Amino acid sequence: MGIWMWIMWMAMAKVTVGLAILLRNSCKLKRLRKRRPQLPRGNLGWPLIGETFEFVSYAYSPRPETFMDKRRLLYGKVFKSHLFGSPTIVSTDADVSRFVLQSDAKxxxxxxxxxxxxLMGKSSILLINGSLQRRVHxxxxxxxxxxxxxSQITGDMQRYVASSMKNWEDDQIIYVQDEAKLIVFQIxxxxxxxxxPSKEMNFLKLQFQEFIAGLMSLPIKLPGSRLYRSLKAKKRMAMLIKEIIQEKRKRKDRHAAALDAVDVLIKDDSEQLTDELISDxxxxxxxxxxxxxxxxxTLAVKYLSECPLALRELEEENMQFKTHKSTLGESLQWSDYMSLSFTQNVIxxxxxxxxxxxxxxxxxxxDVEIKGHFIPKGWCVFTYFRSIHLDDQLYKDAYKFNPWRWKEKDMINTSSFTPFGxxxxxxxxxxxxxxxxxxxxxxLVTNFTWVAEEDHIVNFPTVRMKRRLPIRVTRKR
Ligand code: HEM
Known part of the structure; x- marks a missing residue:
């Protein structure tokens, strides 16, 4: 009896230990499974079109980030969606976006x-990868x-801005967006x-406007379509630019200082930088x-028009500097403009x-894993800066134009501020x-006061002012 009891006890003990091990292993397995990176939560929407229509309808509204805000509440800062024909992980998380931006083409x-x-072509810097991208960049x-x-840009800009503003008359309506485009393009x-500035420059500007109109068009390349006309305009521009490149190659002087980007690129001896690549x-x-x-x-002028306090401080800083330089008999250099701290904070x-x-x-x-989020090979990632830049937890009263916030915190070099990628x-x-x-x-602020007319920002397909930001100017006496 005793021996049977002992055998039974032993058997029960073994079963218990076995069960315990099994239980422990299954917990381990569960834990392991839990730790395996997961596809972020979210909704892939309708077959093929996914959530594109909803995204685009919000993109046209004054607050395109509402599309993201709704999903952030439901799924968190990183979520899955299906946009523009591709399954997409949307990141509104600064660390995840930083990881994506820092990653290389592998x-x-x-x-x-x-x-x-x-329209951009295969050799565009925005599309090429690896050593060629690093070289051109x-x-x-x-x-x-x-x-x-x-220095060259400062001199040119000062001249063009002065010559354009010279013609502004009191009470005249100036379209800031048009003026800025005209000046910056030439420079x-x-x-x-x-x-x-020449006949060729005017030709280029006309062709360029035709070209850029097709950047967000339907991908239909039939004669007469938007894309087709844009491609034709690009061809005409490329012909002119290639002539300029060939002319420069003939005159090529290894030791002469480069005066423009083409000069820099034709000095490179590698065979990769062809005329086609340079002109594209x-x-x-x-x-x-x-x-x-x-x-x-244009946006800086708009925000300043709505914030008199910021405009006054900007005016004071620039007026003081102008007076200081003119008493020294000097003109402003590029480093002077870059050292105007409040002006830089406004920008x-x-x-x-x-x-x-x-x-x-x-x-x-x-396949990639970032912060526990799984991103499958072939999926797109949309690092959406706008939600980060307008996040109340990162920027107090995020929708308020407040240039003074940059006095206190230096976030320019962090992952929460990435307007330039x-x-x-x-x-x-x-x-x-x-x-x-x-x-x-x-x-503008040292020579004029102005009153801005009613206008609003359009956010899609590119950011612009609906009425090109009309302002009524008065020259300062
Ligand atoms: C307010 C003005 C500008 C903004 C907001 C801006 C923004 C950006 C952003 C976000 C990227 C990153 C693209 C990516 O990661 O795929 C980029 C790339 C680039 N930008 Fe700008 N940019 C501005 C002005 C300029 C100017 C004035 C130039 C030169 C004429 C320029 C030349 C480039 C080039 C060459 C790249 C591609 C870099 C590469 O892929 O290696 N940008 N820009």
Missing amino acids: TFVPSYPKSLTE GLVGAFFKSPQLK LVKGLIGLK NMIDLMIPAEDSVPLLI TETLRMGNIISGIMRKAVR GGQRLCPGLDLARLEASIFLHH
Whole structure:
């Protein structure tokens, strides 16, 4: 009896231990399963179109981020959706977006709508990857940062702004967006291909407007379609630019200082930088010249018109500096404009609120895990800067134009402030954009007072003012 009891006890003990091990293993398995990165929560919407219509209808509204806000409440800062024909992970989380921007082409590659890739061409810096992208970025980036180009741009900008403002009469309506586009386009085109105001410049501007109109069009390439007309305009521009490149190649002097971006690129000895690649990229670089920088200027004027306190402080800073320089008998240099701290804060705040580029699309070339979120190979990631820039937890009263916030906290170099992107593709033109905006604002506030007429921001497909921001100006006496 005793021995049987002992055997039974032993058997029960074994079963208990076995059960315990089984239980422990299954918990372990559950834990492991739990730890495996998960696809973010969210809704893929309708077959094929996904949630694109809802996204676009919010994009046209004054608050496009509402699309994101609704989903953030339901699923968190990173969620899945289906936009513009692709399953997409939307990131409104600063750390996740930073990881995506910092990644190289082994993990993420740029992804743009079909009409855009068609128009920009395969060799556009916005689309190329790896060593070629680094090479072109390095060359143009170093040139854009050079004090010599900044001096040239400052001189040109001062002249063009002065000659344009000379004709403004009291009580006249000025369309800030048009004025800024006209001035900035001529200046940046000179910095890119060395062309001065001329018949060719006017031709280029006309063709460029035809070209840019197709950037967000339907990807239909039939004669007469928007995309077709834009491609034709690009061809005509490319012909003119290639002639300029060939002319420069003939005159090529290794030791002469580069006066424009083409000079820099033709000095490169690698076979990769063909005339075609250079001309395509020069056309693409005209986009910030015609669009982003003028918009930065226009939005700054809009926000200042609505914030008299900020306008007064900006005026004081610029007036003081102007008087100081003129008593010394000196003109303002590029470094002077960049050192005007309140002016720079106004520009920073305009970049935060304006969100000229609301976000960046990338495509995963392998399975990726970021902060526990699983991003499958082939899916897109939309790093949506706008939601981060307008997040109340990061920026107190985020919808209030408050340039003074930048006095206290230096967030310019953090992942919560990315108007110029980040990582290897960080915008190489960011200093030029700030410089040109500072020069325009300096001349405007030191020479004029104004009253802005009613207007509002349109956010889609690109940011712009509905009425081109009309202001009624009065010259200061
Ligand atoms: C307010 C003005 C501007 C804004 C908001 C802006 C914004 C941006 C952003 C967000 C990117 C990152 C794109 C990506 O990661 O795929 C970028 C890239 C770029 N930007 Fe700008 N930009 C501005 C002005 C300029 C100017 C003035 C230039 C030069 C003429 C310029 C040249 C470039 C180039 C070449 C790239 C591509 C860099 C690369 O992919 O390696 N940008 N810009």
